[in-house]
Amino acid sequence: FDAEGRLVLTRRAKEKMLWPNDWDGTFASHPRKSETYVSSGERRMPEELGITGKLDYLHKFEYHVPYKDVGSENEICGTLVGIIDKSTELKEIDGEIDEIKWISARELISELNTNPQNYCPWMLIALELLEKSEQPMLEKxxxxxxxWMSNEIHEGLQKAIKVHLPKEKWRLVNEKN
Known part of the structure; x- marks a missing residue:
């Protein structure tokens, strides 16, 4: 996010097997055995965006969603937050990210109203669950x-999530790391 609450979205590379060319959250990582979600995210940030920064843990969720007849995602996702200056140069990484854009909550909902299928379901779930984040992080x-937590935003996210998967295929996981 930037200081004005805009989120960095990345368009997944066309070479990706699952959800190619779809808009996703800023970046993702899979923690190694000795890593937390935060240390994994901080390790992966330079590899995917060409920048470094500090991140904080918000919440964790799990989901299962098929993608066409190609495969599926069955993941546990830790959601992290960090602030970067909008003027920071973010880099598109071949094979990972084809495009980068900044978006406000209202702009995202407007886009979701017309093209929800162009957005990765796990990103939508992560945003929908923001209000379930740990209280100290919500305050910080x-x-x-x-x-990102108004009724209008919730309704738009829930509607878009349903395009991809039913409610019983995703849930908040309460334990940290």
Whole structure:
């Protein structure tokens, strides 16, 4: 996010097997055996965006969603947050990211109303669950996250998530790391 609450979205590379060319959250990682979600994210950030920064843990969820007849995702995702300056140069990485854009909550909902299929379901779930994040993090990032937690935003996210998968295929996981 930037200080105004806009989120960095990345378009998945066309070479990706699952959800190629779809818009995703800023970046993702799979923690190694000795890593937390935060250390994994901080390790992966330079590899995917060409920048470094500090991240904080918000929440964890699990989901299962098929993608056409190609495969499926069955993941546990830790959601992280960090603030970067909008003027920071982010890099598109061949084979990972084909495009980068900044988006506000209202702009995202507007796009979801017409093209929800162009957005990765796990990103939508992560945003939908923001209000379930740990209280100290909600307080620390309140000026940014609050714009993503209105009824209008929830309704738009829930509608878009249903395009990809039913409610019983995703849930919040309460334990940390």
């Amino acid at each position: 990032y309140s000026n940014i996250l609050s714009t």
